[in-house]
Amino acid sequence: MSTDFRSELLTSGLLVDTGVAGLYLRSGKFERVVRGIDDLVSSTGADQDASVLHVPAVLPRALLERTGYVRSFPDLLGSVSVFVGDDDLHVQLLELLGKEQSWVELLSPSDVALCSAACHPVYSLCSGRLSEGGHRFEVFGHCFRHEPSLDPLRMQAFRMHEFVYVGDPDGAVAHRDLWLERAVDLLSEIGLAVEVAVANDPFFGRAGRLLAVSQRSDTLKCEIVCNIHPDAEPTAIASANYHLDHFGMAFGIESANGDAAHTACVGFGVERVALALLKTHGLEPDKWPARVRSCLWP
Amino acid sequence: MSTDFRSELLTSGLLVDTGVAGLYLRSGKFERVVRGIDDLVSSTGADQDASVLHVPAVLPRALLERTGYVRSFPDLLGSVSVFVGDDDLHVQLLELLGKEQSWVELLSPSDVALCSAACHPVYSLCSGRLSEGGHRFEVFGHCFRHEPSLDPLRMQAFRMHEFVYVGDPDGAVAHRDLWLERAVDLLSEIGLAVEVAVANDPFFGRAGRLLAVSQRSDTLKCEIVCNIHPDAEPTAIASANYHLDHFGMAFGIESANGDAAHTACVGFGVERVALALLKTHGLEPDKWPARVRSCLWP
Numbered sequence: 037m038s039t040d041f042r043s044e045l046l047t048s049g050l051l052v053d054t055g056v057a058g059l060y061l062r063s064g065k066f067e068r069v070v071r072g073i074d075d076l077v078s079s080t081g082a083d084q085d086a087s088v089l090h091v092p093a094v095l096p097r098a099l100l101e102r103t104g105y106v107r108s109f110p111d112l113l114g115s116v117s118v119f120v121g122d123d124d125l126h127v128q129l130l131e132l133l134g135k136e137q138s139w140v141e142l143l144s145p146s147d148v149a150l151c152s153a154a155c156h157p158v159y160s161l162c163s164g165r166l167s168e169g170g171h172r173f174e175v176f177g178h179c180f181r182h183e184p185s186l187d188p189l190r191m192q193a194f195r196m197h198e199f200v201y202v203g204d205p206d207g208a209v210a211h212r213d214l215w216l217e218r219a220v221d222l223l224s225e226i227g228l229a230v231e232v233a234v235a236n237d238p239f240f241g242r243a244g245r246l247l248a249v250s251q252r253s254d255t256l257k258c259e260i261v262c263n264i265h266p267d268a269e270p271t272a273i274a275s276a277n278y279h280l281d282h283f284g285m286a287f288g289i290e291s292a293n294g295d296a297a298h299t300a301c302v303g304f305g306v307e308r309v310a311l312a313l314l315k316t317h318g319l320e321p322d323k324w325p326a327r328v329r330s331c332l333w334p
Numbered sequence: 335m336s337t338d339f340r341s342e343l344l345t346s347g348l349l350v351d352t353g354v355a356g357l358y359l360r361s362g363k364f365e366r367v368v369r370g371i372d373d374l375v376s377s378t379g380a381d382q383d384a385s386v387l388h389v390p391a392v393l394p395r396a397l398l399e400r401t402g403y404v405r406s407f408p409d410l411l412g413s414v415s416v417f418v419g420d421d422d423l424h425v426q427l428l429e430l431l432g433k434e435q436s437w438v439e440l441l442s443p444s445d446v447a448l449c450s451a452a453c454h455p456v457y458s459l460c461s462g463r464l465s466e467g468g469h470r471f472e473v474f475g476h477c478f479r480h481e482p483s484l485d486p487l488r489m490q491a492f493r494m495h496e497f498v499y500v501g502d503p504d505g506a507v508a509h510r511d512l513w514l515e516r517a518v519d520l521l522s523e524i525g526l527a528v529e530v531a532v533a534n535d536p537f538f539g540r541a542g543r544l545l546a547v548s549q550r551s552d553t554l555k556c557e558i559v560c561n562i563h564p565d566a567e568p569t570a571i572a573s574a575n576y577h578l579d580h581f582g583m584a585f586g587i588e589s590a591n592g593d594a595a596h597t598a599c600v601g602f603g604v605e606r607v608a609l610a611l612l613k614t615h616g617l618e619p620d621k622w623p624a625r626v627r628s629c630l631w632p
Contacts, residue, residue: 088365180414
């Protein structure tokens with residue numbers, strides 16, 4: 037697997053281990069690459085007349101229900117618990133801490149959860165009738181997926197940079213197709229060897245297997261994969277997704293003619309693109325090929 | 335209070351309401367201000383030879399215990415629960431969802447929690463003996479505090495930009511004093527009317543009141559406050575803190591002579607500085623005074 041690459045990243049200080057699998061601090065050098073990627077993606081979408089939204093890591097928990105995330109990906113979500121006690125419960129808490137016993141049982145569920153996908157909060161802003169032509173959003177998000185792994189390409193906390201379309205079916209398909217091409221061009225331009233692959237989301241459980249099959253047979257999800265580990269499966273570093281009317285129905289969004297809106301998004305896994313660059317061009321960004329550097333830091 | 339200001343921010347689209355008090359999406363215009371502030375703070379500290387670290391919103395839960403946060407600020411923390419069930423528990427989950435009943439009771443505590451203060455993960459990297467002169471860090475962090483409020487200055491999810499010193503007592507006091515002066519200069523330079531005030535952290539409960547009194551009498555915490563609401567208390571937009579050997583003891587950090595390390599940090603509340611700018615100079619950053627714009631976007 038990628039334990040060698042992980043060791044190189046940690047030894048070089050680009051990433052810093054926190055002691056929990058899949059959670060890293062990022063160095064300034066790593067973040068300079070991230071900023072370069074974000075700026076390149078933004079400039080590639082400068083013609084989209086998109087509303088720009090930056091999404092915090094924490095969102096209303098109700099969103100996880102409305103998007104269908106709890107139903108389809110329960111194993112990946114994170115819900116936030118908080119302490120709502122008084123002085124007496126605080127005394128119990130201090131006693132448990134003193135005996136080094138678990139204190140999390142004293143917590144209560146809050147109304148917030150970790151963001152699972154950058155575009156999710158966008159749909160709830162669109163409830164109601166859209167104007168002709170639909171609407172585009174550029175979304176920067178901090179996401180969480182509970183899948184502890186030592187593979188640095190599989191982080192629990194990571195960023196997604198998306199372009200989202202909300203409107204009619206033709207517009208959604210056109211958005212997906214446009215951005216699939218743009219994403220391949222963009223990633224090729226910075227020297228990454230990428231291919232497009234039909235894919236499915238990791239739906240949970242028995243029922244999930246059927247959803248995955250139908251998502252594939254309708255080619256609703258295309259991943260842009262990069263061969264980061266020569267001896268492993270290629271890794272998805274971006275994806276282009278057509279959701280049909282899933283979010284339109286869930287959030288009561290109507291296209292201009294009154295039908296349920298169709299939506300599509302392209303998402304760049306920012307850390308994964310950064311890691312693909314580091315693996316491809318080496319751990320010292322200042323020594324990357326001039327044409328790659330001029331794309332990222334014009 | 336600041337409900338008028340909140341309405342202005344939402345109407346202008348600078349912030350977007352998520353439906354949960356204190357949680358907002360940020361517009362591209364707002365984030366341009368944030369980037370300007372971050373870049374200005376970084377350039378102000380360019381002489382510090384600091385290691386730069388970017389901290390994700392999610393960290394090992396054990397950190398909350400080691401820093402003393404659970405003990406002192408239980409009401410502000412957020413711990414993450416996850417679903418670790420099989421197909422059978424998934425069936426239960428789907429049934430609860432179908433009946434619109436609460437499903438969070440099916441979740442289990444994870445080993446991660448939301449980051450409470452940007453500098454906390456830094457101390458665990460320093461365990462052991464420091465070299466002469468100690469060490470400095472520049473830290474960008476995404477923080478969570480469970481204090482739902484309609485005041486836009488009190489967000490549940492927000493960013494902190496810090497400069498941290500880990501070393502001996504003289505170095506810690508010098509760092510705190512240097513940065514208190516620098517922060518006042520920096521914030522004044524961008525047109526904010528600020529003052530320094532002795533302050534205390536919001537320690538929880540009966541025991542906490544004593545800690546607050548002693549923190550004040552030792553002047554360990556100074557806040558830089560700005561009069562954002564003319565009819566309310568001034569708001570802290572940055573703070574400079576001397577922790578004595580609190581973190582040195584908690585994380586087994588020794589200064590060069592073998593004593594427990596002393597630490598200090600300055601922290602800028604990035605969203606609060608952005609909001610103070612918007613309140614002071616108006617909601618249209620392109621129309622801010624030229625000297626303010628040239629500081630933020632040189």
